[in-house]
Each structure stands twice: as C-alpha cells, then as structure tokens.
Amino acid sequence: DAGVIQSPRHEVTEMGQEVTLRCKPISGHDYLFWYRQTMMRGLELLIYFNNNVPIDDSGMPEDRFSAKMPNASFSTLKIQPSEPRDSAVYFCASSFDDGQPQHFGDGTRLSIL
Amino acid sequence: GNSVTQMEGPVTLSEEAFLTINCTYTATGYPSLFWYVQYPGEGLQLLLKATKADDKGSNKGFEATYRKETTSFHLEKGSVQVSDSAVYFCALSELWNTGNQFYFGTGTSLTVIP
Numbered sequence: 001d002a003g004v005i006q007s008p009r010h011e012v013t014e015m016g017q018e019v020t021l022r023c024k025p026i027s028g029h030d031y032l033f034w035y036r037q038t039m040m041r042g043l044e045l046l047i048y049f050n051n052n053v054p055i056d057d058s059g060m061p062e063d064r065f066s067a068k069m070p071n072a073s074f075s076t077l078k079i080q081p082s083e084p085r086d087s088a089v090y091f092c093a094s095s096f097d098d099g100q101p102q103h104f105g106d107g108t109r110l111s112i113l
Numbered sequence: 114g115n116s117v118t119q120m121e122g123p124v125t126l127s128e129e130a131f132l133t134i135n136c137t138y139t140a141t142g143y144p145s146l147f148w149y150v151q152y153p154g155e156g157l158q159l160l161l162k163a164t165k166a167d168d169k170g171s172n173k174g175f176e177a178t179y180r181k182e183t184t185s186f187h188l189e190k191g192s193v194q195v196s197d198s199a200v201y202f203c204a205l206s207e208l209w210n211t212g213n214q215f216y217f218g219t220g221t222s223l224t225v226i227p
Contacts, residue, residue, distance in 0.1 A: 043217045093157075
C-alpha cells in the first residue's frame with residue numbers, strides 16, 4: 001500500500017532559482033497538507049486542500065510561495081524566487097476526512113545556497 | 114485560539130525507564146487529539162489518537178488518555194527501548210465553521226540509552 005510520495009527527496013539550488021516540490025497523496029484521501037519544518041520554528045502548516053480546493057493558506061509565508069492541486073492525485077509547492085531562509089524540510093501529508101490522522105511523506109530536504 | 118503545548122526536551126532516559134511526555138491543549142470545542150512520532154530522516158507517523166473525552170489511545174506500548182477536565186493528553190510508556198528514540202509531537206484537530214484547524218506541538222526529542 002503506497003503512502004504519500006514526495007519528490008525530490010533532496011534539492012540543492014542557488015538563491016533566486018525556482019523550486020518545485022511535488023506530492024502524490026494516498027489514493028482516496030480528500031485532504032492534502034503542506035508543512036515546513038525547521039529547527040527554529042518547528043513544524044508549520046503552510047496550506048491545506050480539501051477535494052483539490054485550497055481551504056486555508058494563511059501559513060504561506062509570502063507571495064514567493066504558491067501551491068496547486070490540479071487533480072486528486074498530485075500537488076505542487078513552488079517557491080519563486082527562492083532565498084536561503086527557505087531552507088527547510090518540506091512535508092506533504094494527506095488524510096481521509098476531517099479530524100482523521102494525517103499520513104506524512106518522507107519529506108523534501110531543501111537547501112538554498 | 115487553539116494551541117498545543119508540550120513538554121520541552123530533550124529527554125534522555127535509560128532503557129526500561131518510565132516515560133511521560135506532557136501535552137496540554139486549548140480548544141473551543143471537542144477536538145480530536147493525536148500523538149505522532151518522527152524517526153530521523155523520516156516524516157511523522159501516527160502513534161495513537163483519541164477522539165473524545167476519556168478515550169485512551171494506545172499503540173506499541175504507548176498510551177495517552179484524553180482528559181477534558183485538565184485539557185491534557187500526556188503520552189506514557191512503562192518501559193522504553195533504544196528503538197523509541199525519536200521526536201514526539203502532540204497534535205489536535207478541530208472542526209470550525211471555516212474548516213478544520215490543525216495544530217502541532219513543538220515536538221519533544223527522546224533519546225533512550227542502553
């Protein structure tokens with residue numbers, strides 16, 4: 001049974017470049033979440049979708065960040081332009097329904113030089 | 114607003130010691146409560162959950178009881194193992210008019226030494 005799949009696992013790029021992180025949720029899960037994890041700020045919810053529609057994007061840091069979910073099996077988180085302070089581990093998670101446990105991917109470790 | 118406060122770490126215990134990681138929450142209604150565990154280099158995994166007052170979640174020897182009177186959901190294990198070394202997150206989910214709200218604690222790092 002495939003879990004949440006994220007790609008790439010690691011990304012190293014120079015500041016100013018566009019970064020795209022990808023996520024495939026578990027089939028049948030209606031909710032998809034994007035998180036950012038750093039030592040300083042812990043785990044932060046960036047945005048979440050219900051049935052492909054963004055519900056709460058209040059955690060998105062600024063306009064450089066955008067997220068899309070064109071269909072039930074795919075979502076992207078894009079940073080353009082990237083900055084060194086965006087370096088973090090980005091997690092995608094999905095859940096079946098309201099209040100149900102979230103299933104996390106293994107994360108993308110992003111380093112902006 | 115809602116929040117989750119958990120015991121700061123790091124916590125270091127000897128193998129077979131008793132573990133308690135405190136978690137308290139603030140919520141306006143009746144949230145669902147969760148404990149997640151994160152092993153190095155991996156994403157968070159659900160450890161256990163409770164959806165209503167007095168429910169006890171349990172898994173792999175870990176337990177937590179949903180205490181509405183004290184707004185707590187403390188994680189306990191009677192005898193820890195080296196393999197339990199990880200970061201533990203308390204979390205809540207509550208349905209508001211605007212949609213579900215999700216809150217994670219800051220995480221508590223546990224190291225178990227042989």
